[in-house]
Amino acid sequence: MLEARNLSFSYDGITPVLNSLDFQVQRGEIVIITGSTGSGKSTLANCLSGFIPRSIKGKFSGSILIDDSDISDLPIAEVARHVSLVQQDPESQICTLQVSDEVAFGPENHAFEVKEIAILVDSSLRSIDAKHLSGRATFELSGGEKQRLIIAAMISCRPSYLILDEPSSSLDPKGVFQLRHILRDLKKQNVGVIVIEHNILAFQPVADRILILSDGKTLLIDKHENQESIQSTQKIPNDTISPLLSTRNLEFSYGDRKIITNVTFSVYEKEIIGLMGNNGSGKTTLLNLLGGLLVPDSGTIHITEYQLKDLNAKEIARRAATVFQNPNHQIFEKTVWNEQILTLESLNLVTPETLQKCEVSLDQAGIADLKDRNPFSLSHGQKRRLNVSSIAIHMPEVLLLDEPFIGQDVEGRKFIKETVFETINRGGAVLIITHDSNFVRNHCDRVIFMENGSILLDGSPTSVFERLVTIGYNEYIDSGVQS
């Protein structure tokens, strides 16, 4: 049994993140730990896997025990033989260039015999259903394959417990479905699994217990209880004919690799469009083309009556705002306030009224009291809210959001949804890349489903979801993501 006893931790020695927390997980058990942003989920993961207090410093008290033995004196490499941590971003954890090298990396460091390493590499890749990837280059893998590879790399050292931090964040519904199977298999192999996750529904079907972390302590919640009620919004009918945004025969390639093939569609005023599809289907590239951030090889994009290629960067930014997947890429300034007004400054739109609007927007985003803080010091959820707030403050006609709900707690999702509704209420349109089928079902007017760079389906959520079932994309219907 892996156990935390009377665990307390504070990064600055003043504000407690974990507060006299007690927690246990048995071998062969799958436990989901959820909670709001900043509730201490990742901190708990780092404590259980030994990185706190060994690598990450702060005020630590209490103890971590494995089978009733205190592990406080063990070095990190020894702790990791028992408890392995798979962090949020799989890309950053891969340190070699070939799949088999990555899986062998742990056993090699522990100087296992080569024959034994070969057996471990083979069995670990089999357990994640990725034997066929063995000789592939790691940088060629998709997001889901990288996530599975890192799990294989961790279990090749045969740990008794595996912790996964927000595993659904880099996975499409198909990837979540595969990961559920992997977790079930690990459970059968008597591995204790802890899943840190905002999106409970992703792994609820395989979980034995769901715990919610609040005020640094855990609370048990019912495995079958849904955390959020699904809210339905009233759809605003499209009553205009001329599109706000339209594309015609759009094509785009990176070198020889064709990413977007013959994409034609229109977006009308007051429309919310969910852009769905597997990882690598071209959703992000399409969004970047629509936002004028990439230039198509051929085809046209119009925003209202203007062709995008005839507008300069500032004129495009005034009309279309893009929010990226990784919030760090879109933060440039030294304080939250400067970051909030950056778009207004670059577009020469700073007035007393717009500055007042900035104050209100930061307040709604729940970060008004952090105005003087360095934006890079904010949590992931806060950074994402700052991105959305700062990019939409000048009221662009089109809002392009790339996976905005990842890593967001209830309050974060609420703010992003409000920004979306505010945009359509003033006559704009919103395109959202999301795997969140509940959000799409309840709030989107249309779904565009992409496959291999082309539009496979375009229609109302009901009709698209019905069609997805018939063509074998069942995992998108119940993608287990909360709205």
Added chain:
Amino acid sequence: MIGIIVYPSWRLSTVLLFIVFIGFYIAKVPLRLTKGRTKFIIIFSVLLLLIQLLVTSNGTILGFIIPQIGEFGPLFPVTDFGVVRGLGISTRFLLLVFSSMLFVSVTDPTLLAHSLTKLRIPYMYSFSLVIALRFLPLFDLENHTVRMAQKSRGITPEVTGIRKIIRTIRYTFFPLLVSALSRVDALSMSMDGRGFGYRSDRSYFRKSSWRMIDTIVTLLVVCFLAICLLLSVGYFPELSSFI
């Protein structure tokens, strides 16, 4: 590389450059001389040549970049020494870059790390090369993303004035630096968690082996280096007259 440093002949560099291009062809490594970074490298080498032509006034004057027009000029004399010096520097630059590109394209970093460990270099150092090669394409991709993010905010690179240059640099390097540091944190935790550095020795799943071709290449390289050294001190005057 050491050979053309001790004997900096543009003719020798050109021959070696030709051999490197044959290497690209044999290794089936695509090399598009007119696209992207390769195009930039070639333009940069031409700039190096032009700068040498402009700043070198020694030697026999072959002509002028700006000829005499009426009473104006002539300006910027081009000398034979300037041409030789410019060609020497630009071909050496091209040779350095393209041979490095070929080396990276055809070398398996894990096997190279193993080879270095066999040469008694601690694996902690040899692996830094593997990690650098692993993350270079990623940082290149992130640089591209940050530039797109700037565009999305209406920020365009401005170089009209020191303040604007500093701002442009800051807007590029801040997000890149933060992203790189967060990746370093995640990577070091991932590697520590898998026992990297825990023991002074480690085993290798895939190992490099010494083959006959390695012996032949090593002998050829040593011979080449010896010839370059002899050429540089004045041996083989017949050979040095045309190479």
